[in-house]
Amino acid sequence: xxxxxxxxxxxxxxxxxxxxxxAGLATLAYLLLPNVVVTVFSFNKPNGRFNYKWQRFSTDAxxxxxxxxGLCGSLSLSLWIALWATLGATVLGxxxxxxxxxxxxxxxxxxxxxxxxxxxxxxxVMAASLATLFLNTGVSFGFWTILVAHITFCLSFVxxxxxxxxxxxxxxxxxAAQDLYATPLQTFLRVTLPIAAPGIAAGxxxxxxxxxxxxxxxxxxxxSTVTFPMFVWGAAQRGTPVxxxxxxxxxxxxxxxxxxxGQLAGxxxxxxxxx
Amino acid sequence: xxxxATAPAAPPAAPARRGRLVPYWLxxxxxxxxxxxxxxxxxxxxxxSVQTGSLEDGFQVTWHVATYWDALAQYYPQFLRxxxxxxxATVLCLLLGYPxxxxxxFRAGRWRTLLMVxxxxxxxxxxxxxxxxxxxxxxxxxxVVSALGSLHVLGLTDALGLTEGHRLLATPLAVVCGLTxxxxxxxxxxxxxxxxxxxxxxxxxxxxxxxxxxxTFRHVTFPLSLPGVVAGTLLTFIPAAGDYIxxxxxxxxxxxxxxxxxxxxxxxxxxxPTAAALSFILMAAILAMVTVYLRxxxxxxxx
Numbered sequence: 147x148x149x150x151x152x153x154x155x156x157x158x159x160x161x162x163x164x165x166x167x168x169a170g171l172a173t174l175a176y177l178l179l180p181n182v183v184v185t186v187f188s189f190n191k192p193n194g195r196f197n198y199k200w201q202r203f204s205t206d207a208x209x210x211x212x213x214x215x216g217l218c219g220s221l222s223l224s225l226w227i228a229l230w231a232t233l234g235a236t237v238l239g240x241x242x243x244x245x246x247x248x249x250x251x252x253x254x255x256x257x258x259x260x261x262x263x264x265x266x267x268x269x270x271v272m273a274a275s276l277a278t279l280f281l282n283t284g285v286s287f288g289f290w291t292i293l294v295a296h297i298t299f300c301l302s303f304v305x306x307x308x309x310x311x312x313x314x315x316x317x318x319x320x321x322a323a324q325d326l327y328a329t330p331l332q333t334f335l336r337v338t339l340p341i342a343a344p345g346i347a348a349g350x351x352x353x354x355x356x357x358x359x360x361x362x363x364x365x366x367x368x369x370s371t372v373t374f375p376m377f378v379w380g381a382a383q384r385g386t387p388v389x390x391x392x393x394x395x396x397x398x399x400x401x402x403x404x405x406x407x408g409q410l411a412g413x414x415x416x417x418x419x420x421x
Numbered sequence: 422x423x424x425x426a427t428a429p430a431a432p433p434a435a436p437a438r439r440g441r442l443v444p445y446w447l448x449x450x451x452x453x454x455x456x457x458x459x460x461x462x463x464x465x466x467x468x469x470s471v472q473t474g475s476l477e478d479g480f481q482v483t484w485h486v487a488t489y490w491d492a493l494a495q496y497y498p499q500f501l502r503x504x505x506x507x508x509x510a511t512v513l514c515l516l517l518g519y520p521x522x523x524x525x526x527f528r529a530g531r532w533r534t535l536l537m538v539x540x541x542x543x544x545x546x547x548x549x550x551x552x553x554x555x556x557x558x559x560x561x562x563x564x565v566v567s568a569l570g571s572l573h574v575l576g577l578t579d580a581l582g583l584t585e586g587h588r589l590l591a592t593p594l595a596v597v598c599g600l601t602x603x604x605x606x607x608x609x610x611x612x613x614x615x616x617x618x619x620x621x622x623x624x625x626x627x628x629x630x631x632x633x634x635x636x637t638f639r640h641v642t643f644p645l646s647l648p649g650v651v652a653g654t655l656l657t658f659i660p661a662a663g664d665y666i667x668x669x670x671x672x673x674x675x676x677x678x679x680x681x682x683x684x685x686x687x688x689x690x691x692x693x694p695t696a697a698a699l700s701f702i703l704m705a706a707i708l709a710m711v712t713v714y715l716r717x718x719x720x721x722x723x724x
């Protein structure tokens with residue numbers, strides 16, 4: 147670096163140049179601090195029922211993650227619901243997204259706003275209105291009402307994700323396929339679908355995460371069924387077992403490893419294609 | 422808002438006569454689902470909001486519109502509080518999130534992916550667990566409280582009414598802090614998307630024209646990131662205004678927001694008409710605010 151005629155002393159100049167970096171890193175620390183706390187307190191051995199104060203180090207919770215009544219059952223129920231909600235929302239949402247992105251038809255803008263509206267509404271409103279429907283129609287609350295509610299709010303996110311991908315797709319690719327005598331079905335399966343796949347995957351992943359972590363809508367529509375977030379909510383009132391932190395930490399670690407592995411594989415593929 | 426160059430082209434017309442019904446068939450299941458489980462519930466809720474009765478005798482539609490006025494008269498403090506907390510959280514999210522989005526978009530280099538992963542990763546730990554962690558962080562006698570106390574910050578915030586009795590937990594500050602924390606990624610992601618699209622040569626051009634970094638930011642970067650700012654503020658404000666988790670876990674009864682009222686009216690008091698009326702008032706208020714905001718942000722030059 148050439149020594150520029152400095153108006154201010156060097157440390158100050160460095161500070162000014164990197165102020166945005168420092169502020170950004172401070173925000174990142176704010177974002178990650180609770181995860182650090184969750185991880186540290188998964189090794190805690192609390193005295194009372196609540197795991198809010200550090201007492202002493204212990205790995206009990208890690209070696210006995212399912213020792214709390216109902217915890218692991220709620221976890222598998224949440225995973226199960228998230229799986230089906232993802233499937234339902236992805237199928238319904240992808241079809242709708244293709245229609246909205248690829249065709250011009252009457253009522254297109256009405257449909258668009260109908261799809262957008264659930265996302266522009268506070269969750270509590272949607273939760274209360276769905277519960278009102280189930281109450282009025284005499285449906286008993288439980289697995290099915292949770293599943294229906296989850297598909298409903300995931301649907302809009304899938305449509306948005308897939309639509310973005312399909313609209314940005316070059317229509318000439320499909321025309322080219324048809325020029326090469328591909329049937330409509332072949333064109334769809336071998337050109338359109340592979341191009342849309344990242345959008346569909348993004349929508350599905352988002353659905354899974356949203357459904358798995360949903361509390362508000364489940365709170366209104368679960369009845370006495372206990373999903374994992376419902377279990378944590380109850381625990382916040384009755385006493386928080388350390389195992390909650392173990393599961394939170396494990397999910398965090400697994401997710402980060404999955405994403406990093408995916409990135410690594412992606413960049414390696416890119417590199418091998420280039421050479 | 423200005424449409425960017427990447428705006429999608431209008432969809433091509435349906436190619437053949439035979440295909441004219443295809444979009445309707447594709448839409449049918451999804452639209453039916455939304456009509457059944459999104460529109461119909463709202464209709465039921467509208468009808469519930471004008472019903473009177475009791476749990477034992479059942480509820481009847483009596484067009485008792487006064488429920489709305491009663492609900493508003495009784496719970497307007499919670500409404501105002503919700504708007505206040507959500508606004509504060511949105512502003513804080515913007516102030517905190519912008520530097521991080523900027524850092525990832527322009528200064529991160531090969532760390533970009535890792536930083537993005539770190540922004541999204543907290544999502545994978547249930548947000549309830551993470552919000553409970555704030556209880557530990559802000560606890561009485563914890564490091565944050567003693568540090569702020571010895572710096573006399575808590576005395577200042579006490580005087581301003583943000584905290585009370587030299588503690589953080591169960592104060593407005595704790596609730597706003599929790600709201601900010603929970604919705605920060607929803608601010609960062611759209612900000613990052615719009616910042617990342619900005620052509621780096623624009624910054625060079627501004628520098629070549631002797632613009633100082635701050636001038637470049639004010640006249641080039643910030644205006645170009647406005648779509649992200651608008652999207653981010655909406656994605657933060659709307660869920661924050663209806664939230665009841667943070668007020669419940671980090672606040673005291675004095676910090677109850679409108680979401681808490683709806684939740685307890687519906688699930689504990691079982692006063693369905695009031696809960697329905699409050700939901701509609703909240704929905705209408707948010708739609709009105711969003712419309713006004715979008716119109717301002719869309720037609721006027723903010724900078």
